[in-house]
Amino acid sequence: MSRQSPTLVRLMQRSAALLLVLLLAACASAPPRNPLATWVPSPNYDIRRPVIIVLHFTDQHSAQESLDTLRTRNSGGPVSAHYLIGNDGHIYQLVADQLRAWHAGGGRWGTITDLNSASIGIELDNDGHTPFAQAQIDSLLQLLGDLTTRLHIPRTQIIGHEDLAPGRKNDPGPLFPWQQLATAGFGLWPQAPLAEPPTDFDPWMALALIGYSLDNRVAAVQSFHDHYRGVIPASEQLDEMDRQILYQLSRQIEATP
Numbered sequence: 001m002s003r004q005s006p007t008l009v010r011l012m013q014r015s016a017a018l019l020l021v022l023l024l025a026a027c028a029s030a031p032p033r034n035p036l037a038t039w040v041p042s043p044n045y046d047i048r049r050p051v052i053i054v055l056h057f058t059d060q061h062s063a064q065e066s067l068d069t070l071r072t073r074n075s076g077g078p079v080s081a082h083y084l085i086g087n088d089g090h091i092y093q094l095v096a097d098q099l100r101a102w103h104a105g106g107g108r109w110g111t112i113t114d115l116n117s118a119s120i121g122i123e124l125d126n127d128g129h130t131p132f133a134q135a136q137i138d139s140l141l142q143l144l145g146d147l148t149t150r151l152h153i154p155r156t157q158i159i160g161h162e163d164l165a166p167g168r169k170n171d172p173g174p175l176f177p178w179q180q181l182a183t184a185g186f187g188l189w190p191q192a193p194l195a196e197p198p199t200d201f202d203p204w205m206a207l208a209l210i211g212y213s214l215d216n217r218v219a220a221v222q223s224f225h226d227h228y229r230g231v232i233p234a235s236e237q238l239d240e241m242d243r244q245i246l247y248q249l250s251r252q253i254e255a256t257p
């Protein structure tokens with residue numbers, strides 16, 4: 001063992017500390033690799049892209065209250081969304097598009113069971129009982145145009161939280177202007193004129209084809225009514241208008257290349 005000067009020892013300690021910091025930084029930015037496999041990296045990749053957009057109302061009283069809820073470990077558990085649009089139309093971004101925000105929770109849409117991994121979540125500052133402000137919808141339309149173009153999300157793939165979680169969620173509710181979105185080219189909406197479906201038409205098959213889970217049919221009908229009929233008397237059944245809407249929607253889906 002050789003004797004070392006105190007200065008040299010301090011230098012070596014500093015170097016070791018610096019090396020540790022550099023190693024930790026490298027580990028933090030390195031992609032996780034599977035120890036089962038030999039790493040033979042390819043440059044041919046890019047970030048994952050979401051394939052669907054989920055709309056919510058905040059069920060709170062101000063954008064500031066929601067910004068707090070979406071950025072803290074609140075009593076109901078941590079939640080977030082990629083975007084929040086204020087009642088005045090101001091757009092806030094809380095999570096980067098390519099990351100997985102915690103907004104959808106449990107649910108299903110078609111074959112997608114992990115909606116948080118597959119989607120962009122947009123919260124709308126609204127208490128659930130008040131009509132949505134036009135400035136807010138104008139900003140939403142602008143944001144939908146940006147997201148569907150930039151991330152290549154199909155313009156039909158825009159749904160409500162209650163569509164993917166019937167019975168558990170009720171947002172964005174029957175006051176949300178889905179028809180106005182459809183006029184601007186967003187979401188799945190029946191094209192007029194509606195027609196009488198053939199006698200062998202199965203409206204439940206059509207509801208499932210659109211994406212609704214039939215685990216709880218009464219809840220699925222409620223979510224479908226909120227989305228496509230707006231404010232109507234509560235009903236647990238599909239009526240003649242529903243059958244015509246579902247027939248038209250299923251024809252549109254089947255005609256999509």
Ligand SMILES: [Zn+2]
Pocket residue numbers: 055056057103161169171
């Ligand atoms: Zn929601």
